[in-house]
Amino acid sequence: MQSLSQILPAGPANLPISQIETLLLPRLADISLKLIGAILLWFVGRWVIGFINRALLRGLLSRAMDATLRTWITSIVTIGLNIFLIIAILNIFGIETTSLAALVAAGGLAIGAAWSGLLSNFAAGVFLILFKPFRVGDVVAVAGISGTVVEVTMFATTLNTADNVRTTIGNNAVSTSIIQNFSANPYRAVDLRVQLAASIAPDEAKAVARAALSGIANILADPSPVTEILEFAEAGPRLVVRPFCHNDHYWQVAYEAQMAIATAFVDAGFPQPSVSLASKPN
Template identity: 45%
Template sequence: MNMEVIWTFLSTQGAEFGLKIVGAIAAWVIGRWLIGMAVALLGKGMERGKKIDATLINYLKSIFTVVLTLILVLAILDIFGVQTTSFAALFAGAGLAIGAAWSGMLGNFAAGIFLQVLRPYKVGDFINAGGTLGTVKELGLFATTVLTPDNALTVVGNSKVFSDNIQNFSVEPYRRVDCVAKVAHSVNVLEAIERLRPVIAAIPNVKINPAPDIEILQFTPEGPLLCVRPYAHTDHYWQVYFDTHKTIVSTFGAAGYPVPETPVAHRTV
């Protein structure tokens, strides 16, 4: 190593280089302190809103920290006269490459963030989303885990959930249970309706207000078709659904109503 060259550098540019090092260290220390303050304020703001999951808050804080740290490093390199344009282009190119390779994953991640913020459903809700009906077991950043009524654990990508209609059956205090009952033409349909009203209302977990809807839905060749629609909480939907059908059968059977039959047309020669 040529000591003369070193001495020449130190005597001519040493002071300036030393100041740059001191400035870089000061910029790093102050910049990291400011980044920590900004990230802490961001986290407290999101936690105060109580609309964002704690896991998502940690992810956002980490991403925010990494981005700000990269900006700080580029600023420090600029102090030493390093052209940061090439680094910015490199980061942009890497971002595009990663985005192209992980487009599906990034789409699920972005949808997961929106689901965490907007909260159209939460763990424990009974939903129909992304073509899947069931109870939400987990709302992750990339996928939603749903337990279907037939006890199958199903994982649905968040992008599919967010791009389709979302039905949440647990938000409202009750939902309508849709059933039908057909009576023969020989039966007094108004009498049949009056027979059903008290027994349907007496089914366990059926709401008193609103009262069950029992009306003529349409007319068929076999006889009038009645809509029998009690209201119940979503947790009792299937119990009320099956009990309603049992009650219709037992009520009509006790009344001696004939089974509706399709009229047969006889041809005459």
């Protein structure tokens, strides 16, 4: 069997195999060493980044920093360290990082134009971090969704609704909507509307409603519950019954107050309000 040196004759257009080997082997060895070095640098760098993130997270937790701000800081540090790691790996192969930076900048403009919605969510996330209209754990209503704030990331806000549905909303939709924070104040009102029959004396009904509320746990004494006539309807006076409680007890107070008032009205012998039905045209 003929060797490669016998098949390819030496000449001006062809180099001897020995000379090709002399030229290629050092390059292959150099590339192999660089590849091994890049792989080692990648794994060591990732370990160092993980170590720095864990140390940073422990430091932020010891300072009792807001969970949202803590997530942002660790995310930004992770992204920055990974960028430096990639640049260091490229330097091993002798790639000019200055030209690469210009290429990345040009690509960033193109991506920014294509992902304008994503960038608007990022900008809105910065707004939420700086002005803090709510924090993790607060009960809020944003973009038409009510729930408990689970997480605020760079691009989206996650809520758990009252029926235990995990809901993720883009930060731009959050920042441009009306934000209601039910946890910002130390207590909130539970608004109940009670329709009375026309034959019931409002003062008697108010007294029965107040007595019914007195047996419910977690209703605040200060401010005291409000029981007043809200308006006059066709069926009779309509009361507003408004006990106050901490946000954590809102639904417990709301459910128990309605049951207690309904039971008290039945025990007092109050008649049901009459409801007039409009006649249908023939």
